[in-house]
Amino acid sequence: MVNPMDRILLSGNEAVALGAFEAGVKVGAGYPGTPSTEILESLASYPGVYCEWSSNEKVALDVAIGAAYAGRRALAVMKHVGLNVAADSLFYAAYTGLGGGGLTIIVADDPGMHSSQNEQDTRHYARFAQVPMVEPSDSAEARDLVAQAFAISEQFDVPVLVRMSTRVSHSRAVVKVRGPAVAPGKRRPALADPLPVSDPHSRSAGDALTALTANPGKYVMVPGNARGRHPVVRERLADLGRWAESCGLNRVEPGGRALGVVTSGIAYQYARQVLPEASFLKLGMVWPLPAGLLRRFAAQVDRLLVVEELDPFLEENLRLLGLTTEGKRWFPAIGELSPAAVRRGAVQAGVLGEEPPEPVPLPSLPARPPVLCPGCGHRPIFYALRRLGAVVFGDIGCYTLGAMPPLSALHTCGCMGSGLGNLHGVAKAMEGSDGNGKAAAVTRGRPAAVIGDSTFYHAGLPALANLVYNGGGGLVIVADNSTTAMTGHQDHPGTGRTLAGEAAPRLDPAEAARGLGVKRVATVDPFAVDEFLAVARAFLTAGEPAVIVARHPCVLQSRSRRPPVRVLAERCNGCGLCLRLGCPPLSPDGDGVLLDSDLCTGCGLCVAICPRQALIAVTDGEGDSLHA
Amino acid sequence: MRDLNFMLAGVGGQGIILAGDILAEVGLRAGADVKKSEVHGMAQRGGGVTSQVRWGQRVYSPLAEPGRIDILIGFEVLEAVRNAHYLRQGGLAVVNRYRLAPPAVTAGEAAYPDEGDVEREFAARGADLRWMCPPSGRERLAVGVQLLGLVSALDPLREAFPPEAWLDALDRLIPPAHRELNRQAFQRGRAAGADVVPAREEG
Ligand code: SF4
Ligand code: SF4
Numbered sequence: 001m002v003n004p005m006d007r008i009l010l011s012g013n014e015a016v017a018l019g020a021f022e023a024g025v026k027v028g029a030g031y032p033g034t035p036s037t038e039i040l041e042s043l044a045s046y047p048g049v050y051c052e053w054s055s056n057e058k059v060a061l062d063v064a065i066g067a068a069y070a071g072r073r074a075l076a077v078m079k080h081v082g083l084n085v086a087a088d089s090l091f092y093a094a095y096t097g098l099g100g101g102g103l104t105i106i107v108a109d110d111p112g113m114h115s116s117q118n119e120q121d122t123r124h125y126a127r128f129a130q131v132p133m134v135e136p137s138d139s140a141e142a143r144d145l146v147a148q149a150f151a152i153s154e155q156f157d158v159p160v161l162v163r164m165s166t167r168v169s170h171s172r173a174v175v176k177v178r179g180p181a182v183a184p185g186k187r188r189p190a191l192a193d194p195l196p197v198s199d200p201h202s203r204s205a206g207d208a209l210t211a212l213t214a215n216p217g218k219y220v221m222v223p224g225n226a227r228g229r230h231p232v233v234r235e236r237l238a239d240l241g242r243w244a245e246s247c248g249l250n251r252v253e254p255g256g257r258a259l260g261v262v263t264s265g266i267a268y269q270y271a272r273q274v275l276p277e278a279s280f281l282k283l284g285m286v287w288p289l290p291a292g293l294l295r296r297f298a299a300q301v302d303r304l305l306v307v308e309e310l311d312p313f314l315e316e317n318l319r320l321l322g323l324t325t326e327g328k329r330w331f332p333a334i335g336e337l338s339p340a341a342v343r344r345g346a347v348q349a350g351v352l353g354e355e356p357p358e359p360v361p362l363p364s365l366p367a368r369p370p371v372l373c374p375g376c377g378h379r380p381i382f383y384a385l386r387r388l389g390a391v392v393f394g395d396i397g398c399y400t401l402g403a404m405p406p407l408s409a410l411h412t413c414g415c416m417g418s419g420l421g422n423l424h425g426v427a428k429a430m431e432g433s434d435g436n437g438k439a440a441a442v443t444r445g446r447p448a449a450v451i452g453d454s455t456f457y458h459a460g461l462p463a464l465a466n467l468v469y470n471g472g473g474g475l476v477i478v479a480d481n482s483t484t485a486m487t488g489h490q491d492h493p494g495t496g497r498t499l500a501g502e503a504a505p506r507l508d509p510a511e512a513a514r515g516l517g518v519k520r521v522a523t524v525d526p527f528a529v530d531e532f533l534a535v536a537r538a539f540l541t542a543g544e545p546a547v548i549v550a551r552h553p554c555v556l557q558s559r560s561r562r563p564p565v566r567v568l569a570e571r572c573n574g575c576g577l578c579l580r581l582g583c584p585p586l587s588p589d590g591d592g593v594l595l596d597s598d599l600c601t602g603c604g605l606c607v608a609i610c611p612r613q614a615l616i617a618v619t620d621g622e623g624d625s626l627h628a
Numbered sequence: 629m630r631d632l633n634f635m636l637a638g639v640g641g642q643g644i645i646l647a648g649d650i651l652a653e654v655g656l657r658a659g660a661d662v663k664k665s666e667v668h669g670m671a672q673r674g675g676g677v678t679s680q681v682r683w684g685q686r687v688y689s690p691l692a693e694p695g696r697i698d699i700l701i702g703f704e705v706l707e708a709v710r711n712a713h714y715l716r717q718g719g720l721a722v723v724n725r726y727r728l729a730p731p732a733v734t735a736g737e738a739a740y741p742d743e744g745d746v747e748r749e750f751a752a753r754g755a756d757l758r759w760m761c762p763p764s765g766r767e768r769l770a771v772g773v774q775l776l777g778l779v780s781a782l783d784p785l786r787e788a789f790p791p792e793a794w795l796d797a798l799d800r801l802i803p804p805a806h807r808e809l810n811r812q813a814f815q816r817g818r819a820a821g822a823d824v825v826p827a828r829e830e831g
Contacts, residue, residue, distance in 0.1 A: 009652050009662060034669030115669025138663070138690075171690035172652055172664040266689075273688040340693045359695040359713035362749055365706065366738035368730040370640065370675035398673060406735060486670065579734065584674060587734040598768065 015139035017042035019146030027067035033079030034115035036108035057082035068101030071208025097157035112336030126287035249284035260301030375601030377552025389444030393419035397452035417459020562602030571614035631684035638703025647772030655683035770813035777817020
């Protein structure tokens with residue numbers, strides 16, 4: 001039976017892309033980051049939209065601001081920490097406005113830190129930059145709110161933030177198809193016509209730019225002009241606050257009088273599930289807040305709770321309005337919220353009766369943290385660095401997993417690009433002391449930095465320029481697997497391909513390093529274990545800036561496989577050296593080792609390091625040219 | 629349709645997201661409101677991964693609470709037992725009898741739970757545990773679909789959802805190049821499930 005599908009399942013991220021497409025977005029720019037990555041990947045598949053992976057989030061936001069300056073609708077996409085990188089641009093765009101173009105900035109928070117270095121609450125940025133923020137609580141809302149965000153942006157001449165979160169971005173939920181039904185074999189509707197776009201778009205880009213050049217007081221943020229803009233920013237926020245009272249994005253869902261819940265985003269879904277009797281004020285726009293609506297709602301209920309994920313943002317702002325409310329007293333401010341956490345808090349707050357004890361997991365099961373894939377080119381890098389005893393300043397990417405035992409060869413991870421600056425500071429701090437006291441050839445304790453190829457273009461370039469300019473030393477390893485692996489294999493300036501899959505100039509980190517004045521630069525496949533060790537040793541002790549581009553394609557992307565390695569039990573003496581690679585196929589087995597040949601990619605690293613030739617590469621069969 | 633909560637648990641890279649998508653699609657086509665949660669990013673590098681699929685009249689949260697999952701689909705033994713507390717009393721657990729040692733076990737610092745412990749854990753939660761014989765070779769690529777085949781042959785899905793409902797969803801979501809492999813996997817799972825049905829007549 002063929003069922004014309006008028007309902008489809010979209011992830012929150014796909015729904016954002018659909019909403020942006022339907023709203024007639026012309027330019028989308030971003031940098032990959034879990035949980036936001038799929039938004040641009042999805043948007044790029046729609047016709048008539050230009051999308052790019054920018055080299056970092058700040059560049060992406062500047063690109064989007066430019067497109068909005070040209071009178072178009074533009075989307076910038078990033079994860080929460082990406083907005084830290086792009087914050088400078090958010091603040092000037094808040095001052096200049098967009099002059100009629102629409103700018104929507106999607107920022108995806110990661111409560112619980114599924115794949116992040118912290119869990120910051122992006123709502124503070126809305127207040128900080130004095131710009132509006134909307135927050136969907138499922139896919140259907142995400143689609144609609146993105147379209148609304150563009151309209152708000154144009155009506156109020158302001159960038160609009162859309163706060164997503166892991167659980168909204170990565171949940172699938174039902175979205176109604178407008179326009180043609182979904183074709184068989186397709187996961188989403190054939191492309192509906194974009195909604196008729198609002199007035200500013202009937203202007204040509206040329207007209208928009210003429211208006212821009214005629215108005216330096218609005219767009220040239222030198223102090224004299226910016227002083228004139230700050231009052232505009234304040235007044236605009238006040239206007240938005242009045243608009244929020246009746247805009248339809250904030251809705252009251254009447255229930256019992258005993259309990260009123262103010263909530264937004266995914267927390268709304270959890271609270272609705274757990275507290276079916278309560279009255280709800282569901283905020284679709286979380287900044288600025290509708291003071292009057294909140295006061296009226298508070299007056300209609302006996303007790304007012306705020307259920308929100310992460311910081312007490314709404315709660316504190318409700319208090320500033322003089323409302324009596326409880327929130328973080330009962331519901332956690334740390335980690336991801338869940339229906340279970342909301343239930344626990346509701347029981348403690350006395351608004352739900354006692355429940356039978358919550359089932360808990362079996363204690364003492366071994367954890368299963370993420371690990372580098374079998375055959376991953378990062379593993380031999382960390383093998384070498386551990387052997388050399390380097391102190392390694394790390395960065396953000398799959399290679400951060402080099403910190404995990406048994407490799408344990410990466411010693412810091414802060415944020416994108418931080419390792420290179422850290423390395424420079426450490427080297428400067430060591431000058432004249434420990435560093436000099438060391439015999440020239442001693443590698444132990446010497447600092448090195450490891451940065452991925454995508455991260456290198458994101459935030460490594462300025463740090464490397466600084467290191468050269470300021471006479472720094474130390475070894476920088478660019479772990480170049482020709483992709484942005486951790487987020488699911490996105491392209492970047494070093495891959496030779498664009499987001500649209502078209503050929504692009506392929507930047508080479510080695511050339512970039514030379515161009516920045518680094519004299520010692522080498523490109524080595526880290527699986528050439530002896531060569532890599534020798535170069536790393538020489539560079540580590542060189543006392544001048546030195547860069548190794550450790551190049552090996554990501555095995556999860558290339559799917560390169562050779563026949564699995566064979567274990568010759570009679571040669572193995574159980575020394576355990578290979579087990580210290582932390583490669584999943586290898587495990588101890590009595591006095592020897594066991595190799596899971598389904599998992600082994602035949603990369604040959606364990607073969608290269610086994611001192612007794614007990615691990616043997618199998619050369620026959622259909623292995624490809626992994627090491628050609 | 630009655631409300632049903634599913635949970636899929638396994639190791640990053642085992643195809644949990646796709647299997648969950650198929651489950652979600654089957655529910656959608658049956659007219660249910662559906663929500664599905666999944667995990668992306670770091671955990672996909674060989675970490676423990678879960679996904680939940682919820683069918684119902686009106687589903688608010690994409691996450692169910694512990695003790696409220698009706699059907700747990702385990703792709704790997706340790707990850708299945710790690711999430712056993714999500715099952716409701718009397719829930720169904722279908723588990724691929726595949727053991728993948730996590731790093732602490734490989735390093736000899738922890739023990740992998742033995743099968744008796746696993747069975748006791750599910751029994752203690754009043755769950756009905758069915759083992760699935762693990763596929764090997766290329767068939768491992770479709771382990772999730774094989775598990776769905778098995779689940780489809782058991783209560784409470786057996787009557788309400790004929791194989792075509794599953795195969796339609798599968799065709800919709802799986803690119804042609806992998807369709808045959810997955811269709812076969814579904815049938816293999818379904819056949820295995822059909823065998824055990826007569827032993828269990830309640831429901
Ligand atoms: S995805 Fe690629 S880079 Fe990341 S751990 Fe696996 S092989 Fe290494
Ligand atoms: S050859 Fe050795 S190091 Fe490489 S994947 Fe196989 S077991 Fe791991």
